[in-house]
Amino acid sequence: MPAFKLALAPNQLTQTINPWSWTFGNFSLLSINLGTSKAPEVETRVLNEVGTYGRQLGRIGEALAAVAAWAESQGMPETKAIQELRLQLEHIDIIRREEGLSAALPAATAPLEGAAVKA
Numbered sequence: 001m002p003a004f005k006l007a008l009a010p011n012q013l014t015q016t017i018n019p020w021s022w023t024f025g026n027f028s029l030l031s032i033n034l035g036t037s038k039a040p041e042v043e044t045r046v047l048n049e050v051g052t053y054g055r056q057l058g059r060i061g062e063a064l065a066a067v068a069a070w071a072e073s074q075g076m077p078e079t080k081a082i083q084e085l086r087l088q089l090e091h092i093d094i095i096r097r098e099e100g101l102s103a104a105l106p107a108a109t110a111p112l113e114g115a116a117v118k119a
Contacts, residue, residue, distance in 0.1 A: 061089050 037043045093103040
């Protein structure tokens with residue numbers, strides 16, 4: 001007797017979830033286009049293998065905070081840009097704590113274990 005198969009759905013079912021666009025037929029309430037990438041395959045791999053944009057920006061912010069703290073310890077005066085960066089990083093830390101995550105700033109300015117600190 002031949003095998004009978006009833007396919008009610010495709011073999012692979014995917015749905016794109018885009019929180020930045022709400023459409024109703026041909027009518028759109030909001031649509032944000034972040035642009036196109038010249039190398040979408042690279043961008044996809046970076047997001048999947050390295051981290052989200054938020055994670056990448058967080059690491060950059062932490063590194064800048066550490067560099068700024070070191071530069072100020074060497075006598076560099078604090079600039080408006082550094083003050084604004086610190087305020088943004090502190091605000092991010094507040095949001096992270098409110099959402100039950102650990103703050104990022106303390107680890108950003110602490111030296112790595114085993115790293116030699118030169119004066």
